[in-house]
Amino acid sequence: MEIKKGLVLEGGAMRGMFTAGVMDVFMENGIRFDAGAGISAGAIFGCNYKSRQIGRVIRYNKKWCTDPRYCSLKSLITTGDLYGVDFCYHRIPDELDVFDRETFKNDPMEFYVGATDVHTGKIRFHRCRDGGEKDIEWMRASASMPLVSRAVEIDGRKYLDGGIADSVPYRVLEKLGCNRNVIILTRPDGYRKKRSRASFALKIVMGKYPVLARAMENRYEMYNRQMEEIKKRETRGEALVIRPEKDLGISRTSRDPEELERVYRIGRREGEARLNAVKRFLEEGQA
Secondary structure: OOOOOOEEEEEOOHHHHHHHHHHHHHOOOOOOOOOOEEEEEHHHHHHHHHHOOOOOOHHHHHOOOOOOEOOOHHHHHHOOOOOOHHHHHHHHHHOOOOOOOOHHHHOOOOOOOOOOEOOOOOOOEEOOOOOHEEEEEHHHHHHHOOOOOOOOEEEOOEEEOOHHOOOOOOHHHHHEEEEEEEOOOOOOOOOOOOOOOOOOHHHHOOOOOOOHHHHHOHHHHHHHHHHHHHHHHOOOEEEEOOOOOOOOOOOOOOHHHHHHHHHHHHHHHHHHHHHHHHHHHHHHOOO
């Protein structure tokens, strides 16, 4: 059977600095994958794997995280988006810390991002081919957290955070034939979500999207089921899972450069510690 190597990236907003640290270690050591799939932060940070831009994620986040154009209450009030759309998805990748679209386009790795359809509450995946405007819009949709982001309209459909419907996108790669997947999680082993205490408030705030509100209310069940399935794959040697040893202790919307660096360094250390196991797993199918 043909070996197809996949990289699966959970979201988690600024917990994604852990993922960035792991990815940089992988790239520095020439670890390549046939396909990758990211959700939310896993989408907007994971695209740098295909563009082969080591260090870019931590660099631009540390440099611009305190800039009100990047993230601010003012942006949320005036635009409906906590993270400034123009600054984050245009100024930074186009001018300030350029996203290498040419390398992204020519790299053979397939890269998929998932976003949740606000009317159906179901995940939809998009293959990013050239890093152009439409790909960027799908990445933005994937990372658009409900309540602090506007829904992103693409081809007449509206989308929000992919993590609502599919927190860890391992199934999409399995369906594509990836039989040797490395899964990077941003929560420690054994973590399980609890039912949201704000479910009633969600139904009110998200009243025009009732199916989405139900998906958000039941997200904890979906997430916990995925964790059980991933654990089984890990135990059977079908997937190699990299996760922090303990809770990362960082706010989802942290704007502290030192905190971002701290979590990034944890990711680097974990990536280095698991590097040989990853190489064996990808080359021989044994973790």
